[in-house]
Amino acid sequence: MTDPGGGVRIATRTCPLCEATCGLSIQLRGQHVERISGDTQDVFSHGYMCPKGASLGELHDDPDWLRKPVIKIDGRFVEVDWDTAFARVAELFAPFRAPQGPAVTATFIGNPAAHNLGSGQYHRVVTKALASRHFYSSATVDHRPKELVNALLYGVPRTLAVPDIDRTDLIVLVGANPYESNGSLATAPGWPRRLRAVQERGGQVVVIDPVRTRTAESADWHLRPRVGSDAALLFSLVHVLFDEDLVDLGAVAPYIRGLDGVRAAASSFDPTHTASFTGVDPAEVRALARQLSDARTACVYGRMGTTATEFGSIASWLIDVLNILTGNLDRAGGSMFPLPAAGSSNTRGTPRFGRGVGPPGFHTRVRRAPEIFGELPVGCLAEEILEPGDGQYRAMVIISGNPVVSGPRSERMSEALSSLDALVAVDPYINDTTRHADVILPPPSLLQRSHYDTLFYTWAVRNVANYSPPILPLRPGQLDEWEIMCRLASALDGSGRTIEEVDDELAAMMIRERQQDANDPLYGRGVEDVLRSLEPRRGPERLVDLMLRSGPYGEWSHEQGGLSLAVLEQNPHGVDLGPLQSRMPDVLRTPDGMVDIAPRMLIDDVDRLVQALDRRRGSALRLIGRRHLRSNNSWLHNVPSLMSGKNRATLRINPQDADALGVDDGQTVKLSSNVATVHVVAEVTDRMPPGACSLPHGWLHDANGVELSVARLRPGVNTNRLTPDDRFDVPSWTSVLNGIEVVVEPC
Ligand SMILES: Nc1nc2c(c(=O)[nH]1)N[C@H]1C(S)=C(S)[C@@H](COP(=O)(O)OP(=O)(O)OC[C@H]3O[C@@H](n4cnc5c(=O)[nH]c(N)nc54)[C@H](O)[C@@H]3O)O[C@H]1N2
Ligand SMILES: Nc1nc2c(c(=O)[nH]1)N[C@H]1C(S)=C(S)[C@@H](COP(=O)(O)OP(=O)(O)OC[C@H]3O[C@@H](n4cnc5c(=O)[nH]c(N)nc54)[C@H](O)[C@@H]3O)O[C@H]1N2
Ligand code: SF4
Ligand SMILES: [Mo]
Numbered sequence: 001m002t003d004p005g006g007g008v009r010i011a012t013r014t015c016p017l018c019e020a021t022c023g024l025s026i027q028l029r030g031q032h033v034e035r036i037s038g039d040t041q042d043v044f045s046h047g048y049m050c051p052k053g054a055s056l057g058e059l060h061d062d063p064d065w066l067r068k069p070v071i072k073i074d075g076r077f078v079e080v081d082w083d084t085a086f087a088r089v090a091e092l093f094a095p096f097r098a099p100q101g102p103a104v105t106a107t108f109i110g111n112p113a114a115h116n117l118g119s120g121q122y123h124r125v126v127t128k129a130l131a132s133r134h135f136y137s138s139a140t141v142d143h144r145p146k147e148l149v150n151a152l153l154y155g156v157p158r159t160l161a162v163p164d165i166d167r168t169d170l171i172v173l174v175g176a177n178p179y180e181s182n183g184s185l186a187t188a189p190g191w192p193r194r195l196r197a198v199q200e201r202g203g204q205v206v207v208i209d210p211v212r213t214r215t216a217e218s219a220d221w222h223l224r225p226r227v228g229s230d231a232a233l234l235f236s237l238v239h240v241l242f243d244e245d246l247v248d249l250g251a252v253a254p255y256i257r258g259l260d261g262v263r264a265a266a267s268s269f270d271p272t273h274t275a276s277f278t279g280v281d282p283a284e285v286r287a288l289a290r291q292l293s294d295a296r297t298a299c300v301y302g303r304m305g306t307t308a309t310e311f312g313s314i315a316s317w318l319i320d321v322l323n324i325l326t327g328n329l330d331r332a333g334g335s336m337f338p339l340p341a342a343g344s345s346n347t348r349g350t351p352r353f354g355r356g357v358g359p360p361g362f363h364t365r366v367r368r369a370p371e372i373f374g375e376l377p378v379g380c381l382a383e384e385i386l387e388p389g390d391g392q393y394r395a396m397v398i399i400s401g402n403p404v405v406s407g408p409r410s411e412r413m414s415e416a417l418s419s420l421d422a423l424v425a426v427d428p429y430i431n432d433t434t435r436h437a438d439v440i441l442p443p444p445s446l447l448q449r450s451h452y453d454t455l456f457y458t459w460a461v462r463n464v465a466n467y468s469p470p471i472l473p474l475r476p477g478q479l480d481e482w483e484i485m486c487r488l489a490s491a492l493d494g495s496g497r498t499i500e501e502v503d504d505e506l507a508a509m510m511i512r513e514r515q516q517d518a519n520d521p522l523y524g525r526g527v528e529d530v531l532r533s534l535e536p537r538r539g540p541e542r543l544v545d546l547m548l549r550s551g552p553y554g555e556w557s558h559e560q561g562g563l564s565l566a567v568l569e570q571n572p573h574g575v576d577l578g579p580l581q582s583r584m585p586d587v588l589r590t591p592d593g594m595v596d597i598a599p600r601m602l603i604d605d606v607d608r609l610v611q612a613l614d615r616r617r618g619s620a621l622r623l624i625g626r627r628h629l630r631s632n633n634s635w636l637h638n639v640p641s642l643m644s645g646k647n648r649a650t651l652r653i654n655p656q657d658a659d660a661l662g663v664d665d666g667q668t669v670k671l672s673s674n675v676a677t678v679h680v681v682a683e684v685t686d687r688m689p690p691g692a693c694s695l696p697h698g699w700l701h702d703a704n705g706v707e708l709s710v711a712r713l714r715p716g717v718n719t720n721r722l723t724p725d726d727r728f729d730v731p732s733w734t735s736v737l738n739g740i741e742v743v744v745e746p747c
Contacts, residue, residue, distance in 0.1 A: 012039050012572045013468035015053040016115040016446050017632055019456050020182040022049045022189040023466065023573060024056070026447070031472055033057025033447070043574040044464045045189030050182060051630050055639045056446055060472065064638055064708055065428045066442035067475065077430060077440070077707075082479060082487070088439050089491040092422035096395045097494060098131050104394045106134035108381065110401025111142075111633055114455050117540035118443060118481025119399050119426065121454070124509075125502050126397060129489035133362060133374070134384070134393065140377040141407055142304070143185055145312035145732040148357075148372060152599040153320055154337075155354045155589030156345040157373055160459045161320060161335040162186040163299035164580055165194045168333040169203040170291060170298035174230055174319065175305015175738075179214035180627045184303050187453070187460035192218070194461075204295075206288065208233070209305060211626070211694065212687040223288070227622040227692045228739035229278040230302075231311035231609050233285065234318035235269035236278070240289035241325050242266060248293070250327025252595070255585045261598025262321055265606050268613075277613045292326045297333025299323060304625065308737035311609050312729035317602050324597055329584070336580040337587045340457040341465035341554075341563055342547035346587050349517055354589025357601075365391045369733050377733035378407045379725045385416035395422035397492070399485075400443075404432040405634040405700050408723035408735045409675050414703075426484055429635065430707035432700055441488065443481035447472045452544045452568075463581075465553075466574030467544065467565060482540050500538070507531060507542055514550070521549075521556040541565060553577060605731050620741040621657060623673070625719060626694045634698040637711035649716030650683035653693040653744065658684040663746050670745045671695075673722035679747070680717040693744065695719040697737070 002010045008029050015022045023042025027035040036054045040047035059065070069085035070077040080088075096105050107127050113119035127135060139147065147157035154161075163171055163186055176184070178191035188194055195205050195218060207219040208230065216222040225233050241247050242263045249256055271282035292298050300322045306315040320329070328334030339347065360370030366383045369376060376384075381403065385393045396417070404413045410432070417423060417436040425437040434440050443449075451468040474480060479487070486502035497505075511530045514522045522530060534542050534549075545565035549555050555562025568575060585593060630642045637643060651671055653663065663669055665684040670677060671693075680695065688694060699716025701708050720737075727736040 008034070011471040012042070013471060014451050014453065014466050015049065015056070016451050017052050018182050019184050019187050020189040020191070021045070021187055021453050021456055021460070021466070022053055024049060024053050026056070026471060028471065033060065039573060041573040042189075042466070043576040044460070044462060044466070048190030048193060051642060052632060052636065055636070055642050058639050058641055059636070060445040060447045062638055065445060066430070066440060067478065069442065070430070070440045072438050081477070085439055085441060086487050086491040089424050089488065090494055092424070092438055093395060093492050094494065096422065101395070102130065102132040103391050105130050105132040106136060106381070106384070106393045106396050107132065108136040108378070108396065108398045108401045108403055110399065110403070110406065111138045112400035115453070116400070116449070116481060117452060117454070117544065118449060118485060121540055121543050122482045122485035122506065123399055125489040125506050126399065126485055126492065129493040130397060131493075133371070135375050136378045136381055137375060138378065138401065138406060139375060140379065140733060141308060141735050141737060143307050144372065144734040145307045145316040145729055146185060148313055148732045149316045149320060149602070151357045151373070152601060153595050153597065154346070154587065155356055158344050158458055159337065159346045159587060159589070160185060161323065161329060161337055162459050162461050163301040164297075164333050164336045165198065165299075165461050167579065168198060168297050168299050170206070170295040171195070171198055171203070172206040172208065172288070172292070172298070172300045173215065174208040174234070174300065174302040174315070176301060176303035177209065177213045177215045177627060179218065180629045181303070185459055186301060187456040204291070210624070210689045210692050223280055223284060224689055226277070226279040227624055228310050230306050230309065231314040231318065232269060232274045232613060233278045233280055234315055234322065235266050235609075236271040236274045236285045237289045237292070238262065238318060238321055238325065239266040239269045240271060240286050241293060244286075244289070246289065246293035247325045248327045249324060250331060251582070252324065252329050252584050255588070255594055256324060256597055257594050258596045258598030261603055265598065265603055268610050274613060292322060297331065298326060298328050299333070299335045301335075305738060308734060309739055310612070310727070310729060310736050312734050313602060313731040314605055314609055321597055324595070330582050332579070337583040338458060338460050338580055339463055339552050339583060340460070341463070341551050341577060342452070342454045342457065342544065343551040344458045346589060347552050348514060348520060349589060350519060351586035352588045352593040353591070356589070356591045365389065372733060377728065377735070378403060379728060379733070379735040381407065382409065382412045382416040382725060385419060386412070394420060396420055397424045397488070398433060398437070399426045402431055402433045402634040405698060405718055405720060408720055408737070409725040410700065410718055410721045411676060412725060424488070426481070426488070429638070430705065431634070432703050432706060435703065435705040441484050443484060444474055444478050445472070448474055448478070449480055450540060454544070454547065462579055463577035464574050465548070465563060465568055465577060467568035469569070480539070503539060504531075507534070507546065510543065510546060521554065537565070601731055608730060618741070621744060622692045623719065623722060623740040623742045624692055624694045624738040626652070626696050628696060631696070631698060637699070637701060637714070637716070638708045640710055643710060643714060647681060647714065649680070649696055649699040651680045651693055651695050651744070652683050652685050652688045654688040654690045655684050655686055656690045657693070658682065661744055661746060663744060667746060670747045671722065672743045673724065673740050675724050676721045678717050678721055693742065
């Protein structure tokens with residue numbers, strides 16, 4: 001914090017809204033935010049920011065952001081103090097304590113927890129108190145296929161190879177639109193700048209997306225496959241690499257096995273055979289395969305257009321396979337493994353070796369969907385609540401999640417949540433999901449809490465570390481989010497533990513988990529001894545300090561210049577730990593210390609794709625999603641400055657389709673899938689390819705009881721009302737959000 005005088009202060013902090021982790025410079029007068037700009041001295045973002053980051057002051061002042069807990073009395077929310085709110089939670093959950101409760105309770109954790117130390121680190125105390133294994137998150141409407149592939153190839157879900165965008169000569173983006181999203185599963189503030197830099201140094205940017213997005217417009221080459229056909233397109237690229245003898249694994253060759261399995265699987269995907277399915281000219285496929293092999297360095301990267309699709313696991317897998325076959329895995333300018341300062345599951349345990357992926361331990365009751373990494377698919381949540389029978393869920397905790405809007409088949413999710421006996425939400429707003437809650441526990445604003453990206457630095461394109469203290473104090477009677485988690489845990493299990501006790505238990509648990517590991521700096525140290533050395537810190541700061549000091553650059557393994565939270569506190573613009581370094585084979589945690597590039601689970605799914613190739617495609621339009629720079633999933637629609645401008649929740653459709661259907665630009669049309677019908681304004685644009693239409697997700701703010709005064713004025717249409725809840729990418733049980741068959745009719 002600097003003090004230029006005149007009652008003005010300048011504080012820096014990392015923006016917690018999206019994965020880009022931009023540094024912000026925030027000018028305050030008293031408790032009021034006057035101006036937010038990009039922090040030009042930030043070691044990672046160098047001044048880059050987007051309009052969302054500039055809105056944090058407005059968000060802090062949003063009158064609809066709850067400042068006190070609310071409980072429902074006779075169908076209406078009433079403000080109460082914290083003691084009353086937690087007493088109500090304890091009363092509601094008393095019938096659901098062990099031994100009978102865990103079978104009929106569940107938790108859902110939504111996306112903002114990943115950006116937030118409070119819920120991100122402390123949700124564990126809540127799930128532990130509930131003792132239920134019914135754990136859901138937005139991963140199964142997002143990146144679960146990639147996590148599954150990471151675990152199958154490299155041993156653990158978080159071992160993600162990211163594009164080394166700052167050094168590459170060729171980057172291929174598949175189903176990703178970082179000009180709007182600012183990137184995901186590859187943390188890089190200023191993606192647009194970094195992509196332009198690739199071109200300025202003579203490199204190439206290739207985009208594979210059915211839609212002419214802003215990212216595609218900036219590319220050197222834009223390939224437009226049919227929606228949902230990427231797995232086949234990527235297989236064709238693999239096919240050409242083998243067919244033209246272009247495979248060269250480079251330095252990682254000694255650690256790769258399964259080449260023959262991949263070659264055999266790719267044999268059915270000659271580009272001339274897949275062309276009628278993908279719509280991509282075989283000559284283009286061959287040209288791209290040759291470019292990938294010829295480029296000095298190259299990386300292929302995929303996002304939502306590859307994961308939340310019918311063949312999401314295969315597509316996610318083949319992206320890594322392409323990087324491996326072209327010798328680009330783990331080399332500068334290729335696809336590399338970050339080394340995060342706070343550590344991760346691939347910095348702990350025995351280098352190179354681990355347990356890998358075991359068979360599922362349990363399944364959902366109704367559809368028998370398997371648990372993956374301890375988590376169940378959100379597409380199954382509504383039926384687990386609604387279908388009568390033993391084990392029907394009766395009580396839930398939802399932390400920073402809006403599954404009614406973000407999950408498939410909104411109406412059914414809404415019906416399910418409204419039927420529960422008890423629902424507690426930790427959320428700042430009364431929205432489509434939380435309106436069904438009995439109790440809402442609101443966190444403080446994003447400026448009133450500290451921040452460190454424990455998750456996003458595990459997939460950052462450069463190794464950096466940056467900690468932000470709170471810049472505005474809690475108001476009297478407010479609790480920080482981690483304190484809410486501790487008190488919630490205590491209310492759920494009825495233990496009456498204090499915040500301090502729960503916090504101590506969590507810290508001790510994190511230390512104990514690592515004491516058994518002979519390679520860990522905590523090995524052999526007593527819990528009390530470690531806790532003492534972290535004194536007097538408490539709460540998230542103690543946990544971050546623990547992770548940093550015991551992490552790969554930490555002072556507990558580096559005698560000189562080692563990292564700790566104190567070092568970050570002295571460096572408000574962050575600490576740069578340098579470009580990514582090769583980490584093979586030590587980064588692996590697989591049973592045999594090798595990367596099996598033909599894992600059984602994925603090879604077994606190839607038949608499903610081969611059958612789809614041979615099936616005739618119907619003439620139905622395919623609905624896909626889209627993101628907008630000034631929005632963020634299901635929220636931020638209550639911030640006036642972000643809501644200005646044109647209606648964004650339009651149905652984009654190609655002129656040829658619009659003509660054939662008799663639909664005019666600006667006309668309201670009827671849009672139906674097999675689960676619902678909505679009315680939406682059409683926007684006719686040749687950005688869309690023939691055969692596909694798009695609608696953003698996250699809108700729907702006009703239901704009874706929603707208290708979002710700005711968002712309600714432009715409620716929008718939620719695409720997930722149309723998303724079926726019974727379509728999955730089979731291996732990962734991720735919902736198919738892109739490529740839904742729909743019918744458009746003028747009205
Ligand atoms: N059709 C379709 N559906 C999609 C997607 C798509 O592309 N298409 N994308 C999917 C993806 S990738 C994701 S990640 C999910 C996201 O969906 P969710 O996981 O539901 O996350 P959000 O919509 O970001 O926010 C959820 C809730 O968090 C609350 N919140 C915001 N900040 C905080 C905070 O600091 N603390 C707490 N406690 N609560 C907070 C908000 O008020 C909101 O109610 O949506 C998925 N749904
Ligand atoms: N402004 C803003 N930023 C965000 C978010 C937000 O809501 N708003 N959400 C954040 C979250 S939680 C996430 S996960 C990320 C997501 O980050 P991205 O994945 O980069 O974002 P999307 O806009 O969903 O991009 C998906 C792209 O896939 C394309 N696509 C759809 N179907 C197909 C297909 O079958 N094949 C191919 N090749 N492409 C297809 C779409 O046209 C779209 O351009 O963004 C994050 N950042
Ligand atoms: S790009 Fe993401 S992290 Fe950067 S300012 Fe915008 S919302 Fe914040
Ligand atoms: Mo996401």
